[in-house]
Amino acid sequence: MNFPSAENFRSLLADLAESGVGPIRFDEPLANHCSWRIGGPADALVEPCDAAHVAEVVRLARKHAIPLLVIGQGTNLLYDDAGLRGVVLKIGARLSRVEIAGNGITAGAGIWVPHLARLAARAGLSGLEHTIGIPGTLGGLLAMNGGSFRRAVGDNLLRVWTINRAGEQEVLTREQCGFGYRRSALQNSGAIVVRSELELAPGDPRQMRKDMLADLRERRRKFPRKREPNCGSVFLSTAEMHATVGPPGRIIEEAGLKGTRIGGAEISCRHANFIINRGGATCRDVLSLIDLVRRTVRERIGFEMRCEVRYVKPNGEITPADRGADALSPG
Numbered sequence: 562m563n564f565p566s567a568e569n570f571r572s573l574l575a576d577l578a579e580s581g582v583g584p585i586r587f588d589e590p591l592a593n594h595c596s597w598r599i600g601g602p603a604d605a606l607v608e609p610c611d612a613a614h615v616a617e618v619v620r621l622a623r624k625h626a627i628p629l630l631v632i633g634q635g636t637n638l639l640y641d642d643a644g645l646r647g648v649v650l651k652i653g654a655r656l657s658r659v660e661i662a663g664n665g666i667t668a669g670a671g672i673w674v675p676h677l678a679r680l681a682a683r684a685g686l687s688g689l690e691h692t693i694g695i696p697g698t699l700g701g702l703l704a705m706n707g708g709s710f711r712r713a714v715g716d717n718l719l720r721v722w723t724i725n726r727a728g729e730q731e732v733l734t735r736e737q738c739g740f741g742y743r744r745s746a747l748q749n750s751g752a753i754v755v756r757s758e759l760e761l762a763p764g765d766p767r768q769m770r771k772d773m774l775a776d777l778r779e780r781r782r783k784f785p786r787k788r789e790p791n792c793g794s795v796f797l798s799t800a801e802m803h804a805t806v807g808p809p810g811r812i813i814e815e816a817g818l819k820g821t822r823i824g825g826a827e828i829s830c831r832h833a834n835f836i837i838n839r840g841g842a843t844c845r846d847v848l849s850l851i852d853l854v855r856r857t858v859r860e861r862i863g864f865e866m867r868c869e870v871r872y873v874k875p876n877g878e879i880t881p882a883d884r885g886a887d888a889l890s891p892g
């Protein structure tokens with residue numbers, strides 16, 4: 562996608578202001594919307610409070626040919642140092658209403674996932690315990706089909722209410738979401754999740770609480786500390802990879818890269834599949850480190866490491882971060 566003209570952008574802002582979709586923040590530092598604390602300014606950021614506002618922002622961005630980037634809490638995103646020439650649509654706490662009926666939970670896409678997992682367990686509904694340690698929104702989790710312990714949120718999805726890129730509402734079934742390992746058709750179609758219905762099973766609240774506390778303890782033991790900004794696992798860790806070459810953390814550690822630093826970005830000494838921001842890390846530092854890992858592993862064992870983390874170009878295109886890293890390498 563090309564960069565928008567200043568005139569198109571001015572017309573969009575005028576329309577957005579008139580439509581009352583909510584406060585618009587200008588030159589908003591994307592580092593404030595990303596767990597890595599990295600990223601330059603976005604031209605504008607809007608945080609809608611209902612599906613109608615989401616649809617309106619989509620329609621207006623399309624009308625004026627302005628790139629639109631949809632984000633949750635930015636816990637799986639690496640923004641460019643140049644930021645974004647377009648509008649960020651943040652689906653967050655303002656879209657987080659929850660209803661529980663029978664074995665079903667219907668929740669707004671902006672709900673904080675660990676909070677949802679706790680609500681479900683308290684209501685005696687099992688199926689989301691594996692998400693207790695995943696810091697992000699339900700919309701982001703569905704787009705990524707995230708989860709842990711070889712589980713994924715898509716396993717429990719019944720249907721999802723979305724706004725498509727024409728600004729129309731569409732209800733999709735689990736099959737239509739095309740879930741795979743840490744991917745979904747939502748990523749490619751650009752459908753924006755506004756609400757979803759999950760089907761859970763009856764469970765014992767005390768046992769679920771015990772399991773979730775054990776998971777959180779294990780994460781605290783293995784993962785970088787809270788004060789070390791990171792984006793979770795950088796590289797994909799598929800079952801096939803485990804069976805052939807092993808988990809990414811071990812591969813990186815065996816390649817002798819634990820603790821390697823470029824600029825302010827460092828491969829965590831606690832878990833080598835995490836890159837932490839030691840202070841002042843740039844997007845370029847992180848991409849260079851990803852490139853270094855991929856080249857070293859390729860030379861050592863001939864394996865192509867792929868990224869779970871997604872890189873956002875200044876024109877709003879999102880790609881797996883390994884593609885962003887490839888673009889740095891002359892060869």
Ligand SMILES: Cc1cc2nc3c(=O)[nH]c(=O)nc-3n(C[C@H](O)[C@H](O)[C@H](O)COP(=O)(O)OP(=O)(O)OC[C@H]3O[C@@H](n4cnc5c(N)ncnc54)[C@H](O)[C@@H]3O)c2cc1C
Nearest residue numbers: 633634635636637697698700701702704707708754792793
């Ligand atoms: C410490 C730590 C631990 C983590 N552990 C795990 C883990 O165990 N398992 C796991 O799977 N992930 C894990 N992650 C990664 C991350 O938390 C998840 O991918 C999370 O689900 C992303 O949610 P988000 O709201 O931050 O999405 P973002 O990072 O904001 O966005 C991720 C993708 O989803 C899209 N998106 C966001 N919201 C919507 C929406 N409403 N509709 C459509 N598309 C949308 C974005 O465009 C983007 O492509 C971890 C991250 C951290 C920092």
